[in-house]
Amino acid sequence: MRWIAIGLALGVVAACRSVAQDPASRLAPTQCRDLFLESLADYAQALRQHDDATLLAERDRLEAAPPSPDRDLRLALLLSRYPSSAFDPERASRLLQTLSSQSAADSVHKSVAETLFTTVEGGPGSCADSDQVRELAAQLSVEQQKREEATARLENARQELESERAQRARLEQQLDALKSLEEQIKNRESDAGR
Numbered sequence: 001m002r003w004i005a006i007g008l009a010l011g012v013v014a015a016c017r018s019v020a021q022d023p024a025s026r027l028a029p030t031q032c033r034d035l036f037l038e039s040l041a042d043y044a045q046a047l048r049q050h051d052d053a054t055l056l057a058e059r060d061r062l063e064a065a066p067p068s069p070d071r072d073l074r075l076a077l078l079l080s081r082y083p084s085s086a087f088d089p090e091r092a093s094r095l096l097q098t099l100s101s102q103s104a105a106d107s108v109h110k111s112v113a114e115t116l117f118t119t120v121e122g123g124p125g126s127c128a129d130s131d132q133v134r135e136l137a138a139q140l141s142v143e144q145q146k147r148e149e150a151t152a153r154l155e156n157a158r159q160e161l162e163s164e165r166a167q168r169a170r171l172e173q174q175l176d177a178l179k180s181l182e183e184q185i186k187n188r189e190s191d192a193g194r
Contacts, residue, residue, distance in 0.1 A: 037136060040073060055081060062078065072099050073112055100114050
């Protein structure tokens, strides 16, 4: 039973490692959405830690990048960052409205854009500082901690399996040595009996 459990744990580790090698081709849509939301929450949190010069440089970098839903959401977060020199809620609102109207109905980009739009339009606060983003960041932090704990448990199971395999190999070598000795003893006894 223990071998089955260890085998299953290794299967999960192997699956996790294969996902890490090529995430775009192997992740389920919900995993991609979660990774995107985690990335966006991390970005919003990083914006709170930057000074005006860094925010302006980031705005210039984003504006120079080719338009995409990811870029537009990040730029809207940056433009809604109050107080900062990059603060431009009207432009942030336009970006979010455009993204909401152009994205597919079930798109995570559309959902995030609509949520951020209501916070930009809802008052003088920043959508980067909104309760929704903080709540999302907190949820993602909890999930990341759970993932790290699961990874640690899987690593312990992997080490335990390696230890069991090494012990099994030693026991098999000892068994082979005992069989060889037994065969030698039988051969000596048969030679002595002749």
